[in-house]
Amino acid sequence: MISATGVGWKVGGAQILHDVSLTVGTGELLGIIGPNGAGKSSLVNILSGVTRPSSGRITVQDRDVTRSSATARARMGLARSFQTSALFDGLTAGENVRLAVQAAGPAPFSPFRAAGPASGRRVDDLLARVRMPGRGATLARDLSHGDRRKLELAMALASSPSTLLLDEPMAGVSAEDVDGLTEIIGEVRDSGVAVAMVEHHMHVVLGLADRVAVLHHGELLAVGAPAEVTSDERVQQAYLGEAL
Known part of the structure; x- marks a missing residue:
């Protein structure tokens, strides 16, 4: 439903994202995790059309939208939420x-x-x-x-929407509300919507995601099933600190 191929984003001399390639399919939930400053929100902004990448390609339902506006992408079935x-x-x-x-x-x-x-x-x-x-x-x-x-x-x-991008939907909410939001997002995914979600609550990501992508210093460190990703030594060293 949405894909990024070789996406890079540079601000001045700083390389924020480098050669990131991801896809999200129909009825799939992709969890995007990583340390603060890894480039997660920057990637969501590029996918949604708020920011144009310095390099690479974005497609929505196999249509190249790299240069399309956020409004045009919304008309194609893309919706998103923001951190604030x-x-x-x-x-x-x-x-x-x-x-x-x-x-x-x-x-x-x-x-x-x-x-x-x-x-x-x-x-x-x-x-x-x-x-x-x-x-x-x-x-x-x-x-x-x-x-x-x-x-x-x-x-x-x-x-x-056919595709939903969520940027830290659980940020700052109570434990009770986290459970409720998790249930709602799961139902959205189960209805056939492709969901890409940036989230710091690991139990939410591991419980909901079909696949998990880990960003580190603007690069895609690992992507795969939750158990596969969390057992990856590189991920543990870069982000998790210990095996889950």
Whole structure:
């Protein structure tokens, strides 16, 4: 569904990513791990079109999108979340999702266009999907950090994406919310969506991922099944510190 081939990214004289090649297939969850500064978020930005690589090629469903904008990739079925919350805090949870639903619709987007009954049903369905039924009237600013993360997932899912990129979706949430988010993301993957997820919670990655990719100093150190990767001596020395 999405692939990176020989991707490199240089800022000034600093090589942030070097010759990274990865693929994510339909209904597969690829966990992306590595030490801070390894280039994980930079890779997600390149995959989503926020940043253009210095070298290499990005394809979405076998179409070359290396020079395509983030908007064009979104129209092709790519959605993502960010490390920091990106919500309209003065709007309700339902209004945030409604804007995402309208933006994904076929008509030219206008935040002032009245939402029809179908849009309202879609909002309710998305909130229920992320375990927030009946929370549509709550202002986004009044939600817990965990619920804000769930709301961001609902907004990302509003476009019915075929590929979902998640950049540390569990960052800063409570243990209870981690379990809930893990369950939701697993259900998204099981529905056939290709998921690439950057995450520091190792138990989440090992429990969810079909494959794990390890970045170190901007290079792909290892990629494979979770058990295979965590038993790799190079990975243990670079990141994990000991066998899991």
